[in-house]
Amino acid sequence: MSVKYDHKEIEPRWQQYWEDSGTFKVTEDSSKPKYYCLEMFPYPSGRIHMGHVRNYSIGDVIARHKTMRGFNVLHPMGWDSFGLPAENAAIEKGVHPAVWTSQNIAYMKHQLKRMGLSYDWGREITTCEPAYYKWNQWFFLKMYEKGLAYKRRSSVNWCGSCETVLANEQVVDESCWRCSSAVEQKNLEQWFFKITHYAEELLSGCDNLPGWPERVLTMQRNWIGKSVGVEIDFPLADSNIPVRIFTTRPDTLFGATFMSLAPEHPLVNELIRGTETETGVRDFIERVKRQDKIVRTSADVEKEGVFTGRYAINPLTREKIPVWVANFVLVEYGTGSIMAVPAHDQRDYEFAGKYKIPKRVVIQNNEGTLSVDSMTAAYTEEGVLVNSGQFSGVKSSEAIGLIAAYIEKEGMGKCTVNYKIRDWGVSRQRYWGTPIPVIYCDKCGTVPIPENELPVLLPKDVAFTGKGGSPLLQSREFIETRCPACDGDGRRETDTMDTFVDSSWYFLRYCSPHSDKFPFNSNHISYWMNVDQYIGGIEHAVLHLLYSRFVTRVIRDLGLIQNDEPFMNLLTQGMVIKDGAKMSKSKGNVVDPDYIIETFGADTARLFSLFAAPPEKDLDWNDRGVEGAHRFLSRIYRKVAELAPFFNGLPDSCPEGELPADLKNLRKAVHQTIKKVTDDIDVFHFNTAISFIMELVNNIYLVPVDGRTGDKVFLFAMKEAMDNVVLLLSPFAPHISEEMWTMLGHEPSVLKYKWPSCSDEIASEEERIIIIQVNGKVRSKIMVPAGSGEEEIREKALSDERLKSFLGDKTPKKVFVVQGKLVNIVI
Numbered sequence: 001m002s003v004k005y006d007h008k009e010i011e012p013r014w015q016q017y018w019e020d021s022g023t024f025k026v027t028e029d030s031s032k033p034k035y036y037c038l039e040m041f042p043y044p045s046g047r048i049h050m051g052h053v054r055n056y057s058i059g060d061v062i063a064r065h066k067t068m069r070g071f072n073v074l075h076p077m078g079w080d081s082f083g084l085p086a087e088n089a090a091i092e093k094g095v096h097p098a099v100w101t102s103q104n105i106a107y108m109k110h111q112l113k114r115m116g117l118s119y120d121w122g123r124e125i126t127t128c129e130p131a132y133y134k135w136n137q138w139f140f141l142k143m144y145e146k147g148l149a150y151k152r153r154s155s156v157n158w159c160g161s162c163e164t165v166l167a168n169e170q171v172v173d174e175s176c177w178r179c180s181s182a183v184e185q186k187n188l189e190q191w192f193f194k195i196t197h198y199a200e201e202l203l204s205g206c207d208n209l210p211g212w213p214e215r216v217l218t219m220q221r222n223w224i225g226k227s228v229g230v231e232i233d234f235p236l237a238d239s240n241i242p243v244r245i246f247t248t249r250p251d252t253l254f255g256a257t258f259m260s261l262a263p264e265h266p267l268v269n270e271l272i273r274g275t276e277t278e279t280g281v282r283d284f285i286e287r288v289k290r291q292d293k294i295v296r297t298s299a300d301v302e303k304e305g306v307f308t309g310r311y312a313i314n315p316l317t318r319e320k321i322p323v324w325v326a327n328f329v330l331v332e333y334g335t336g337s338i339m340a341v342p343a344h345d346q347r348d349y350e351f352a353g354k355y356k357i358p359k360r361v362v363i364q365n366n367e368g369t370l371s372v373d374s375m376t377a378a379y380t381e382e383g384v385l386v387n388s389g390q391f392s393g394v395k396s397s398e399a400i401g402l403i404a405a406y407i408e409k410e411g412m413g414k415c416t417v418n419y420k421i422r423d424w425g426v427s428r429q430r431y432w433g434t435p436i437p438v439i440y441c442d443k444c445g446t447v448p449i450p451e452n453e454l455p456v457l458l459p460k461d462v463a464f465t466g467k468g469g470s471p472l473l474q475s476r477e478f479i480e481t482r483c484p485a486c487d488g489d490g491r492r493e494t495d496t497m498d499t500f501v502d503s504s505w506y507f508l509r510y511c512s513p514h515s516d517k518f519p520f521n522s523n524h525i526s527y528w529m530n531v532d533q534y535i536g537g538i539e540h541a542v543l544h545l546l547y548s549r550f551v552t553r554v555i556r557d558l559g560l561i562q563n564d565e566p567f568m569n570l571l572t573q574g575m576v577i578k579d580g581a582k583m584s585k586s587k588g589n590v591v592d593p594d595y596i597i598e599t600f601g602a603d604t605a606r607l608f609s610l611f612a613a614p615p616e617k618d619l620d621w622n623d624r625g626v627e628g629a630h631r632f633l634s635r636i637y638r639k640v641a642e643l644a645p646f647f648n649g650l651p652d653s654c655p656e657g658e659l660p661a662d663l664k665n666l667r668k669a670v671h672q673t674i675k676k677v678t679d680d681i682d683v684f685h686f687n688t689a690i691s692f693i694m695e696l697v698n699n700i701y702l703v704p705v706d707g708r709t710g711d712k713v714f715l716f717a718m719k720e721a722m723d724n725v726v727l728l729l730s731p732f733a734p735h736i737s738e739e740m741w742t743m744l745g746h747e748p749s750v751l752k753y754k755w756p757s758c759s760d761e762i763a764s765e766e767e768r769i770i771i772i773q774v775n776g777k778v779r780s781k782i783m784v785p786a787g788s789g790e791e792e793i794r795e796k797a798l799s800d801e802r803l804k805s806f807l808g809d810k811t812p813k814k815v816f817v818v819q820g821k822l823v824n825i826v827i
């Protein structure tokens with residue numbers, strides 16, 4: 001038997017074994033509890049990177065551990081394979097996106113198999129295949145029928161470099177989420193999914209996801225952006241036409257000294273038509289419309305406006321207040337107009353200061369010291385109402401409800417709820433995506449494709465020039481078609497769907513990947529869903545993770561599933577960094593997984609990526625750490641190889657008789673390690689779990705072997721230790737574990753064996769060390785029985801000889817006992 005650990009020989013052999021014997025294949029089995037473990041599927045960009053290695057290693061440990069704990073584990077993998085890079089490759093290299101994509105998938109699949117990941121490849125899905133995207137189209141039609149997919153002209157985010165529209169969720173810091181180019185605004189006819197219909201449910205659902213990181217939930221709540229407030233009518237002074245505003249602060253209504261309208265507000269035209277302010281206001285509006293909306297509303301941008309020359313009446317004070325147009329008011333939010341309270345709103349404060357509009361304090365601070373003259377910023381805290389008619393003297397927190405109710409009672413407005421979230425724009429002006437299944441007919445208008453004509457296939461023979469927009473615009477064969485309603489001439493929609501549509505339900509498809517009559521089989525869904533553990537990057541917090549929660553609810557409301565939420569538990573892993581920066585080609589700090597697997601083996605790559613940091617933290621790549629992980633595997637392999645030949649014909653239980661102290665300690669260490677590793681894996685502390693296994697291997701090495709290989713008691717204890725090391729190690733380093741498992745005389749696969757359980761009797765420590773401190777400095781140690789009481793420990797400490805000789809004739813002033821740990825004596 002070779003004692004040299006040869007990963008190059010071991011790893012491919014076990015991969016072949018797993019494939020040949022279908023080790024990772026699963027089907028529904030009602031006799032077992034199920035567990036659905038899912039990592040976010042990759043975009044097939046060409047090769048896997050270290051971030052993938054980390055993500056999938058985490059998922060694989062969880063999947064393998066749960067399998068050994070008796071769960072029927074669904075652990076699938078697939079390809080999020082529509083998207084822009086394939087199309088760009090077609091333009092640059094002249095290779096068709098379909099060819100480029102399938103080449104990449106083939107290579108990356110080979111890489112994933114080399115990592116020894118326990119995927120059921122029989123469930124692989126590829127979103128760019130018609131068998132998959134047909135169902136995107138089917139959902140689109142169902143949503144269209146229910147009014148959840150609709151088309152309208154709107155101002156949209158446009159990335160000039162990607163030549164396509166972006167959803168609000170895909171604009172990050174005013175730039176494209178993919179290529180970081182600046183985003184501009186364009187007016188286009190677009191298809192939308194009505195995510196706003198589910199705004200309240202998506203928000204309240206956040207409270208039912210205790211297994212999600214709070215940070216992600218906060219990002220979703222903020223993105224949905226609910227605000228409860230009041231809509232109030234401010235009648236125009238000379239016409240009585242009401243201008244409706246939305247505010248979350250009706251308690252400040254008496255302090256409203258002007259109004260601001262969005263430049264796009266439909267009433268603005270009417271207000272200025274034929275007046276002497278008309279030209280000035282129009283110039284201002286034209287200028288503001290060209291500015292980016294996100295920039296316009298950010299806190300550090302100069303507040304600008306123009307007076308319309310008109311006045312409105314504050315409905316509570318009956319005062320005439322000027323009506324302005326201001327850059328920071330958006331027509332999409334609330335009613336597109338606001339009451340301005342400069343004393344209690346910072347934007348209004350800055351605006352009023354710039355244009356010399358009066359301010360009025362209506363909420364007094366607790367000290368009663370607030371005055372317009374002494375203010376240097378708006379007062380936005382709570383306080384007591386002043387200058388507020390019948391509401392003066394009321395606490396501001398109470399006044400919000402009281403004034404809102406008064407407004408409603410007097411017919412001046414109504415209480416309402418507002419959300420920041422906007423409908424999801426899903427039209428993309430690109431080729432490599434799901435065709436939107438709609439036809440335009442001059443006679444019939446917008447006509448959905450009949451279900452039985454799905455899928456609408458992407459035409460293959462199109463030219464990729466990189467110019468003139470989507471290649472679909474040039475494909476007459478694709479565009480020109482019959483109208484399904486009147487059989488006259490029809491034109492196909494040339495926009496394709498946002499690829500985030502593909503990934504918003506793929507986790508359902510894994511449950512029945514080959515279903516062809518329906519997107520999935522509902523029996524399979526009810527067995528496997530929800531996803532018990534989802535693992536991926538935090539960058540998807542408001543994109544993919546919100547869309548998936550939305551689409552899951554849509555599919556539920558189509559009557560196809562019963563689930564509200566797709567993912568019960570979410571783990572967001574940190575980045576892989578090297579030399580202080582995220583690995584990237586441009587920084588030249590990329591470590592290639594192929595190189596690591598070739599040189600050190602997949603088991604080493606997995607072990608290192610799990611050992612170097614807890615999963616949610618960034619992982620700092622460290623070559624010496626990789627070598628250390630490899631050395632550890634070699635070390636345990638050598639010990640197994642050394643002793644395995646003596647393990648034949650051992651009894652199943654520990655032979656009778658007194659164990660020598662070193663073996664007794666070893667058995668205790670084994671069982672304590674089982675407990676610690678199991679507990680740590682359950683809470684994803686993989687790094688500490690691995691270090692406990694390493695510690696146990698050190699303990700094994702401490703037991704002398706010489707002259708004992710004929711001793712059954714010795715052999716039993718050593719084999720017990722090694723069996724357990726291998727079982728505990730197997731989720732992290734599966735290939736070497738399979739190898740050692742057979743060396744120890746077991747049948748493969750180790751994955752079919754039960755996860756070890758800890759014997760409390762063996763693991764319980766019979767004695768504990770108690771440290772004795774005098775004035776905070778360690779002076780002695782004593783051993784006490786585990787579970788000793790405070791009084792017992794105190795007595796034993798005070799009778800300790802070392803302590804007595806240290807104290808001499810001094811009498812302790814105080815004795816503190818920290819149970820089970822230490823005694824501190826003050827003299």
Ligand SMILES: [Zn+2]
Nearest residue numbers: 159162176179
């Ligand atoms: Zn872009």
Ligand SMILES: [Zn+2]
Nearest residue numbers: 441444483486
């Ligand atoms: Zn027609």
